[in-house]
Amino acid sequence: MSTESIPWPSATAGSRSFVDTLHEWVTTVDHKRLGLLYIAYALVFLLIGGIEAIVIRIQLIRPHNDFVSPQVFNRMFTMHGTTMIFFVVMPVLFGFANYLIPLMVGARDMAFPRLNAFSFWMTAFGGLVLYFSLIGANGLYGAGNAPDVGWFAYAPLTSQTFSLGHSTDFWTLALLVSGFGSVGTAINIIATIVCLRCPGMTLAKMPLFAWLNLVMAGLVILAVSPLTAAQIMLLVDRYLGGHFFDTQAGGSAVIWMHFFWIFGHPEVYVLVLPAFAFASEIIPVFSRKPIFGYPVMVGATVAIGFISMSVWAHHMFTVGMGAAANTFFVISTMAIAVPTGIKIFNWLATMWGGKLEFKTAMLFCVAFLFQFLVAGLTGVMLSAAPFNWQLGNSYFVVAHFHYVIVGAILFTLFGAFYYWFPKMSGKMYSETVGKLHFWLFFIGFHLTFDFMHIPGLLGMPRRIYTYEPGRGWDTWNLIVTIGVFFQAAGILVFLVNLLWSYYRGKPAGSDPWDAWTLEWSTNSPPPAYNFALIPTVESRRPLWDLKHPDDPDWKYE
């Protein structure tokens, strides 16, 4: 049986001009190509955001340092946060979702391929708008400056009175534009999963990856829109003389916080659910067992989606909302810990009794389990409002959320890269270099983010361009900065591995991991049409059924 895909006339390498290739990529509506575009875009901004982090950490390596001015520092942390969330993590997760969902549900493409392309280019344009601020925004300080209001841009700091020039507008517009792209992708994901599943794949039979991205897409729809609304209100204030957040006219600064965090909290679940999706695919395969408790995992995911819309004001415990409101948000936040914890237990139970293979992807996922456990527990600490009155807005919070975004999300993302790289490129990466990446990054991550909790406990607030000596913060900040260089080294090793393996790696074949979901039934890389014949499935692990015809999953599910 031939395993070659039918060659398209234009598929022969080297026979087409650069302009033709460029045109093909720019006008593509193929979900796989768009997925790769998203991922490449995100990797570029990962480097830029990483440089911003390095600048921040060098400035904070010792008290009263003068590596950068306060103005530059404030732009650095604003740009670092905004870039990493909106132009690194969201695009890369959308990229993986775009690439994998049609393959996993047995479809030929996403539901709306042209909307897909539009969404990508909107997101990409948003990133360019944000960085154009470096040259385009005339501020009080001269030609060109980036926004410096923090990634959550609290009012009234963002009003014309306190933010002169256009830097804040670039922030607002960049996120407004990329927000349309995000909503477009979310609509696409929902329509694809609801409408384009292959025969036999009921919702209860589709991979957890699809479930988690479905709930993520629902959250994007409900959460990015409040941010869009708030951005429009901010623009009305800044340009039409409106008073939405104008405290002098009776407006409320607190209402911006509510609107922002109604977006901001579900947003972090938008970031973390796809990370769970990666873990839920990788851990079973390298444990050689199905995911433990699939229905409970689905239920927990949906519960997390719902509850996450009700916890937002735990970012505002110090704002003075009153005891009743504070108490409500304590209970809703603690409640969300329950389904989240259940997921951790289910992943553990998947590994339990299995045969664990520690390929690079699995190493990253095991580290994820450990780190996400810690991150979740520091989250529980932060959810106790009085404790939050001390810990909030300090480096404890910065350590907590980096533990989630880097320790959980970025780690599983690296796992996803290593797991699906053979499928996307057709080549195997170097396992040794992959493990080098893992250890460098693991050491760097823990040096930086474990020790970062301590200055928070000792009273160091966030977003300060320098700090006073004699407060006991110096040594910890030094260690935190040192860890950054290990992480940078790890990322460089990672990129080198990707590039080198793409050109020189061994052919991977369609199923190097002996996995069970539909994407592994296609060639590597898959042909443009994905499946010559749309498959029919009977269980959650169609390839297991094929490989074990005497012991198929559908007998037990």
Next chain:
Amino acid sequence: MSAPLNATALTLPAQELAWKPPSRGRVGIYALIAAESAIFTIFVVAYLFYIGKSLSGPMPREVLSPPIFYTVCLLSSSLTIHFATTTLRGGRVRSFAAWLLLTIALGAIFLYGTASEWHRLIYHDGLTVTTNLFGTTYFSLVGLHGFHVIVGLVCLCIVMALTLFGLVKQEYAERVEVLSLYWHFVDAVWIVVFTVVYVIGR
């Protein structure tokens, strides 16, 4: 490792699929409506929160009068577009064109109503976006809705133009229905906005 699924001849089940998945267009438009509802919800919340909090300037009670006629026009346009899609499903394209034209006309009348109200408020009553909190929230909320009416009307006009060129046929009824769902949404939002601005807020 067995042959990849996409190269294996599969035996498809003899019976029909157990379920028929919904159309992509419908799911897509419902998702879009959900997103837009979230945006409007935030503007409505801001409006409600700021009721009574203006420090100065004209108050709603002094300057607002419920636009009953224009509301009836807009809500009737939901009815007319419903008839339009029904007749298109039935294959009667000329009838469809008539109902569609009526829908567009009613929508345009509503827009005219909003515009004339704004003209009176700005030039006669001295209420603008900058005047006070009421001005800011009122023009933003009603303006956002009006913007969505304009977008809807543009889409309807495009369909009208395609109909006049003879390109709209019975088999495209599903697509026109998807557009009509958007139009129904715009009308439903107006019900909420009307209640909040002209009933509760006054």
Next chain:
Amino acid sequence: MQSRGSNRWHGLRSPILLCVCCSTTAVADRVSPLSPTNIFAPASTPAKSILGLSLFVLAVTGAIFLVVFTLLLYSVVKFRKRKNDDGREPPQVYGSNQVELAWTVIPVLIVVALFMATARVIASVQKTARPENAIEVIAIGHQFWWEYRYPGLGVVTANELHVPVSDTNNPTPTLITLLSADTDHSFWVPRLAGKTDLIPNHPNSMWIDPHEIGVYLGQCAQYCGTQHAKMLLRVYVQSREDFDCWVQQQTLPSKGGGRASAGQHIFETTACISCHTVAGSAANGRFGPDLTHLMSRDTIAAGVATNTPEHLRQWIQNPDAIKPGSLMPAMQLSDQELDALTAYLETLH
């Protein structure tokens, strides 16, 4: 306005005595060994309540961590694929309802316990009735300094908050109303209380009842602009006598004039008076700190520099050199004008 303090100080206005009584605060600067801003070294009831809760939360989360981490470590070691593996798949287990129930119910119970403990502390900190003899302070956040007004005592000062120590048997807490003149700020002195934000058009309040005399440090904890990092806090907790003495001194108008009248003339004829107040003179600006008793403060520019003549002179000459981005403009004065002005400011005790 007369101070509420005991009348025995009435009439003893000699500057020497004033200097002595108000410098006793500098002595008892007991600093926690690890850090003067350590949240685990509370010196006031709100901070102590928080510590109690935080230890409980840490214990619970620590226990959870140990259990789950041990299980993870165990599974990583015990279930790894051996070298002599026979290549067969392990038993395919799909789930277990009992286990799922167990690890749902137990976390729910833990959450209930944590929530009850938390709700109690919220109530105890946020809902306490205010006693009669509480000191009332209004703190107004500015970019990038702190304004303090004691309405009952007629005191207006900046950046260095003085409060009396509170005896646990007969507490004399300080109630702080938090307002803002511009953007959002946050008042955070970890050893005294959790932080509370200062938000324009949204008054907040908090209270402290420090049990030990000393100077407590903190800083603004809500990003408020360029010099957010240098909006430092110093709270001077004094014995009742020292506090009353301080209040007494703060309510006296400035003496001014004399040898420093040249400097006072410069102060009153340049833009200084449009931002600063010196009680008893023509200056009554509110945009910048009240300077009537500038020399009673240990630091200037919200803690950024010590209050020495050199630093004062530098500050007036070019604030950006000490605190770049602060809202005080460089006054473009000549060297003689600077000397005269500094000499005048040095008389503002």
